[in-house]
Amino acid sequence: MTIAVIDYGMGNLHSVAKALEHVTHENVVVTRDPRRINGATRLVLPGQGAIRDCMGELERSEVKGLVLELLAKAEKPLLGICVGQQMLLDDSEENGGVACLGFLPGRVRRFPVDMLDSHGNRLKVPHMGWNQVAQHQPHPLWEGIDAGERFYFVHSYYVDVSDDTTLFGTTDYGHTQAHVATGRGPVFATQFHPEKSSAAGLRLLENFVNWAP
Amino acid sequence: MGLAKRIIPCLDVDAGRVVKGVNFVGIRDAGDPVEIAKRYNQQGADEITFLDITASHENRGTTVEMVERIAGEVFIPLTVGGGIRSCDDIRTMLNAGADKVSINTAAVTNPGFVREATERFGSQCIVVAIDAKRVSAEGEAPRWEIFTHGGRRPTGLDAVEWAKTMVEYGAGELLLTSMDRDGTKAGFDLGVTRAISDAVSVPVIASGGVGNLDHLVAGVIDGGADAVLAASIFHFGEYSIPDAKRYMADHGIEMRL
Numbered sequence: 001m002t003i004a005v006i007d008y009g010m011g012n013l014h015s016v017a018k019a020l021e022h023v024t025h026e027n028v029v030v031t032r033d034p035r036r037i038n039g040a041t042r043l044v045l046p047g048q049g050a051i052r053d054c055m056g057e058l059e060r061s062e063v064k065g066l067v068l069e070l071l072a073k074a075e076k077p078l079l080g081i082c083v084g085q086q087m088l089l090d091d092s093e094e095n096g097g098v099a100c101l102g103f104l105p106g107r108v109r110r111f112p113v114d115m116l117d118s119h120g121n122r123l124k125v126p127h128m129g130w131n132q133v134a135q136h137q138p139h140p141l142w143e144g145i146d147a148g149e150r151f152y153f154v155h156s157y158y159v160d161v162s163d164d165t166t167l168f169g170t171t172d173y174g175h176t177q178a179h180v181a182t183g184r185g186p187v188f189a190t191q192f193h194p195e196k197s198s199a200a201g202l203r204l205l206e207n208f209v210n211w212a213p
Numbered sequence: 214m215g216l217a218k219r220i221i222p223c224l225d226v227d228a229g230r231v232v233k234g235v236n237f238v239g240i241r242d243a244g245d246p247v248e249i250a251k252r253y254n255q256q257g258a259d260e261i262t263f264l265d266i267t268a269s270h271e272n273r274g275t276t277v278e279m280v281e282r283i284a285g286e287v288f289i290p291l292t293v294g295g296g297i298r299s300c301d302d303i304r305t306m307l308n309a310g311a312d313k314v315s316i317n318t319a320a321v322t323n324p325g326f327v328r329e330a331t332e333r334f335g336s337q338c339i340v341v342a343i344d345a346k347r348v349s350a351e352g353e354a355p356r357w358e359i360f361t362h363g364g365r366r367p368t369g370l371d372a373v374e375w376a377k378t379m380v381e382y383g384a385g386e387l388l389l390t391s392m393d394r395d396g397t398k399a400g401f402d403l404g405v406t407r408a409i410s411d412a413v414s415v416p417v418i419a420s421g422g423v424g425n426l427d428h429l430v431a432g433v434i435d436g437g438a439d440a441v442l443a444a445s446i447f448h449f450g451e452y453s454i455p456d457a458k459r460y461m462a463d464h465g466i467e468m469r470l
Contacts, residue, residue, distance in 0.1 A: 012307050012312060012338070014284065014307070014308060014309075014310050015284065015288075015310060015312060018284055018285050018288075018310060019288050021285075022285070022286075022288070048335050048337060048338070049334065049335030049336075049337070050335065113414060117215070117216075118465075118467075119433075119434060119465075121410070121437045122410075122411065122414075122437075123216075124414060124415055124416045124417075124439055125414055125415070126336070126337060126385060126386075126415065126416070127216065128337075128385070128386065128416050128439070129216050129217055129218075129219050129259065129416070129439070129440070130216070130217045130219070130259055130469040131215060131216045131217065132215070150217065150469045152289070152290060153216075154337045154385070155337075172215060173215065173216060174215075195288060196288060196289055196290050196312060197288070197289075198254065198288055198289050201288060202288055
């Protein structure tokens, strides 16, 4: 039993690996070796920074083909985090438009810049900090997590899926509703960082480790 | 309902120990940063910031080891500041488990470093620390200037303009410290907090001068800060983090309780 955190050169993989190690005795590896990724029982696709760089590095690391193949086979549980969620969509508005993996129908959009909070203060972008996640439909990864629980976010772009059956969680920021938990089959992906979301985040990771889709 | 304002306890660390120690209600802590970080996490801190106050080359290994130990046990965002001067420094801290680094003096001496760092690691993990001091006389239009070296060395840079420049260079967040207020317990400098918060699109953390819970409330409501950072009021058990969160929530501020 091995959980592979896919290392394609983007993102802070150590936090994810450390949090997984905290919730499971299974072997956690951070790797870009196709054999190890293929041999793993479950996968984590992280991502941070600009999506053009993430997609570019994924391509350069030669892991992209393998990830597409694994997504198409839909056999292994895969957890996408942050830009790792965004990359699963058709495309993103960031960097003047970037084609993504096309696993989930929909787009990645930018938060508007003119949002105000209830005190009339400007809502900042990136959306950074702890916000509430409404569970749009039940999912094994929500097990033991309260409706409206807060998770830690840091992002300027958000996912907007066009197929409601792929939507599992939403978060409001200003007048924008971001699709912060999405998935299909053995794939689940979050915009928030479970590895940085204290007890609730660790519970979600534990649910992922125990998930048998 | 929505995004919560954050409370960030700050630990001043020297050679792997928290300076001054921390006195949680009834428990005197000798200053082990891992134990202190764990306790702040249990109390509901939204993030933790570590400031390596000496940041000497010899101490760097100790700091890295400390960050590794904390990151293995505390699963909330960790920011490390003090002596971050190169992309190698940043990579070392991120690999140790830090989520963000705070760049202070090096941003002033070499602003291009901020751009290089954000392009390489992403804006989300680059915090620029701004130490501002009021330089206008009483009765004049308020003006603040950037100081380095713990507030001793003026730079001639206007604080609000500098904040805007750092955001253009890619800073994902600003940590604003009022050098006039730091350590005074007289409250944040709300003027500079408001001026910078209104001037930039990214979140601003207010720091310097917190003496009571009303100061935290004012930092958010009057200063427009997205997060408040404090050290001594939490360290010495005057207020706990749950006390502070409850108080801020009672004043209409969205908090993670």
